[in-house]
Amino acid sequence: MTNKQHLGCRHIFGPVPSRRLGRSLGVDLVPHKTCTLNCVYCECGRTDHLTINRSEYVPVERIKAELDAFLSQDPKLDFITFSGSGEPTLYSGIGEIVGFIKSAYPRHKVALLTNGTLFYNSRVREEVLDLDLVKVSLDAVSERIFKSINRPHHVLKLPDIIDGLISLRKKFDGQFWVEVFLVPGFNDSEGELKKIRNVLSIINPDRIQLNTIDRPGAESWVKPVNKKVLTDIAAFLYDAEIITEFDSDQYNRVNIDDFCEPLLATIKRRPCTAEDVSQFLGIHVNEVRRHLYALIEKGEIARREMPRGVFYMKRS
Numbered sequence: 001m002t003n004k005q006h007l008g009c010r011h012i013f014g015p016v017p018s019r020r021l022g023r024s025l026g027v028d029l030v031p032h033k034t035c036t037l038n039c040v041y042c043e044c045g046r047t048d049h050l051t052i053n054r055s056e057y058v059p060v061e062r063i064k065a066e067l068d069a070f071l072s073q074d075p076k077l078d079f080i081t082f083s084g085s086g087e088p089t090l091y092s093g094i095g096e097i098v099g100f101i102k103s104a105y106p107r108h109k110v111a112l113l114t115n116g117t118l119f120y121n122s123r124v125r126e127e128v129l130d131l132d133l134v135k136v137s138l139d140a141v142s143e144r145i146f147k148s149i150n151r152p153h154h155v156l157k158l159p160d161i162i163d164g165l166i167s168l169r170k171k172f173d174g175q176f177w178v179e180v181f182l183v184p185g186f187n188d189s190e191g192e193l194k195k196i197r198n199v200l201s202i203i204n205p206d207r208i209q210l211n212t213i214d215r216p217g218a219e220s221w222v223k224p225v226n227k228k229v230l231t232d233i234a235a236f237l238y239d240a241e242i243i244t245e246f247d248s249d250q251y252n253r254v255n256i257d258d259f260c261e262p263l264l265a266t267i268k269r270r271p272c273t274a275e276d277v278s279q280f281l282g283i284h285v286n287e288v289r290r291h292l293y294a295l296i297e298k299g300e301i302a303r304r305e306m307p308r309g310v311f312y313m314k315r316s
């Protein structure tokens, strides 16, 4: 299967060079921006469908068929990752999909990138126990700050969410990571960071990651934390890892003739720099820029300058 063909699948994407997980095949289980939160920094834009109702948004058999079509060719992957532009645990068939991958393709490691808000529900916790890695978010421990940054569904209560994370951590045998996304002026105060640190000490994750905005988010006023502050906070949060750029030459090659369609698909999924696209598609960055300029001229995409560089995105 060519890269173009699997980009054409509706629910699996990549493999993409993830800065967290290496070469990762993404599985997107819920419709675009269907989420329990509406984070101010979300790189996929504002949440269209704010919900806590779990549903089989796509028939399980269809996801299995897409996975079969790709995995049966024995691709080289570091992870299969439930991620995308919404909250994967809202998909009620996630447990069945995990079981399917683990029985049909046991050599692959499976990861879940989740906001962790539904783990207060014991059933959701049970469904993810066979995963190799779960990475949850914890941006705030104070309800007021949680509401300001993550803008949750009104039913969600932060103490229940934190209890859910602690309960999952106790039962889960795989790697358990926590990511803290810093938003200056909200969760970077000494008081809030102390509270976050206390909760992290209870959860005791295998890895703590610190993130800050480096591409356009849902709200344009969200700014990055400066590098010195980020480094200090990382030291305070048990030597958290500052998430860095993916560095790999394991490029995914495509024919130049097939380039425009995957380029647009990539940019529509999330804002990217020319370097991101170059890494993702294995095309020289000068060639990427030439096509990006052409798409801007045609009015098909937009650009925005950010501290990490110029990002290209779909027009709103």
Ligand code: SF4
Binding pocket: 035, 036, 037, 038, 039, 041, 042, 043, 044, 047, 084, 085, 086, 087, 115
């Ligand atoms: S960042 Fe994640 S959790 Fe937050 S709104 Fe976007 S998809 Fe949902």
